[in-house]
Amino acid sequence: MTEATFDACIQAILKGDKQGLRDIYDAYLDYIYRIVYGVVGSREDAEDITSEFFIKLWQQADRYKAGSGHKAYLATIARNMAIDHTRKYKKEVLESFTQESDDDVVIEPVSSDNTEAEVIEDIAIKEAIGKLNPKEQQIINMKILSEMTFQEISDILKCPMGTVTWRYREAIKKLRRYGYYEES
Amino acid sequence: MKNLEKEYKDQIDREVPDLWSRIEAGVDAYEAEKKAAGTAPSSTPVTETPTNITPIRKKNVISIITRITAVAACVLILAATVKVTQRTKSESAAPAADAAMSEMPQNTNEPENIQHAEEASEATEAPDYISPITEAEADAEPSNSYKPIAGADSDKNASPSLSPSESAVIKDPVTFDDARDDLLPQLEALGFKLIKDFVFEDSVDKRSLSDDVISDDIDIRVASFTDSKTSDKYYVVYTVNDDGAADILIVRKADNTGDILYTNPSYKNK
Incomplete structure (x- = not known):
């Protein structure tokens, strides 16, 4: 997906058009799921977080600045959500590293x-x-x-x-x- | 040999489930929640019905009212602070007199309060303009008390024999403002902090206001003012000393009671 296409999808979301979100979903579902799975290491958690990711994208579409590199933007959000989840629910896994x-x-x-x-x-x-x-x-x-x-x-x-x-x-x-x- | 990255990513991609129905349900729930909360969603279509626009306007109006209220509250607090600061400054100028006289306007039927004020004002160093009310100076010859004009008997006991025509020789305040400038600090020292409508009274019966308390031979003037705190009106009977400055003789209520709140001992009829 090009920057222009992604920007158009964001504009559609801002107008309440779900098709904008659907197009982003079709293009980046695998990518986002992979990133999330890579951090949480669990299918169930990855599915939950990936779903939450797209809902969050809908809610906070107005925060996206056009032309700022949408793929990196999506990856950053997905990684942060997954890391937050891991810290919240799988603290023991991370602690094993710190200890x-x-x-x-x-x-x-x-x-x-x-x-x-x-x-x-x-x-x-x-x-x-x-x-x-x-x-x-x-x-x-x-x-x-x-x-x-x-x-x-x-x-x-x-x-x-x-x-x-x-x-x-x-x-x-x-x-x-x-x-x-x-x-x- | 197989490419680790490609193989692993492909493997994961094959496992990705269809999450669209979950996502769509989440989006719908979010939108419904927003509408229920009465807030306009950021993604509200322009073509939505006007009912979605109304809450935005209401919210804006409430926001404006809140801001105006906040600004008004700030202004009020600032004004109150300035007032308190000014009052604190004036209090620090005459602490003893203020402390003693603070109750005077509320307890107007008891002239003894004036004596308390006089006693208290001796406790600390008082400003020059309240010196006539100190007891020590009342016993002694007051420096700024009335003195006979040149050519008259130098004995102070002889002063009552002065005729009104002679007393008229006493220097008048040069202007209204001069007398007022002399009297206001003295009134303030007596506890009248918030004076307004200070005017000279030419039409009142001056002598009846002196109430036989002040010697007949002293040329008296009368002014009135209102205590803005209590809205009570007062008469201040005063004279002009040798230096051309105004001295307060009596302060009394300008109502039916005519209660005397202060009498200058230096001028008291003996």
Whole structure:
């Protein structure tokens, strides 16, 4: 969706025309859902927050400044809503990161089995992600699905950025075993 | 090898459910709630019926009234503050006299209050213009009390023998404003803070107002004023001393009671 098209949709919303919201929904539902899912890591929560996101867009359409980069605008709102939700209902998940000290991080030696030379299992991506530990899953989700930077992830999880990047690399290594590579 | 990002995003996208019915229901509920609250939705179509416009106007009118009320309240508070400040300043100018005389207008039937005021005013340093009411000076020869004109008997006991024609030699205030400027501070020291309608009374019976309290031989003038706090009218009987300044002799009510609120001891008929 172009900036002009999006602006037209916002104008339609301001006039009470639901079609404006419907067009934005059709264009960005997947994008918003992915971002939200990347933060909350739960289908049910992602559906709730995504629904709330579009209702909020309807309510606060007058706050949007035309031509200010609508995709980034939408992504920011979606991320903030998801983060707020996580802080509210899943505090314990975030706290597990804050309580973790660098001493707890045990760097596993990469054996020859962990190199690209190892046998690659051909399994579905969801199953592969499921092989990661919860902390690694969260970082992969935030980085890949929510398209967040390491600094943003570090801020949200209140975890040193070094730890975040280390966990991400470890997760990528594990996923390689299942035939998935990161496009740099 | 499979692209992690592409595969993962595609996988999630396939799971995205249709949320439109939920979103639409949420939007409808929001709009209904807004209408029920009587506020105009930001997204109200221009083509909506005028009934949706009415609350906006009402709200605007209420908002304007609220603002005007707030401004009026601020002005009133400011005016009250200025008034209090002015009063505080004048009070600090004559603290003892003020403290003693503050009750005087309310208790007009008891001239003893005047004596209390005189006693109290000795307690602290009072301004020059209330010096005639101090007891010590009343006993002694008052510096600004009436003195016989040149050529008359220097004995103060002889002063009552002065004829009215002689007393007429006393210097008059140069102007109305001069006398008023002399009298107002004295009245203020006696507790009359809010004086208005201060005028000279030429038509009243001056001598009857002196009520035999003041010696007949003293040339007297009369002015009147109103206490804006109580709306009571008062007569102030005064004379002009050797320096050409006005001295208050009597302050009394200008009603049927004619209660005397103050008598200058320096001029009292002995």
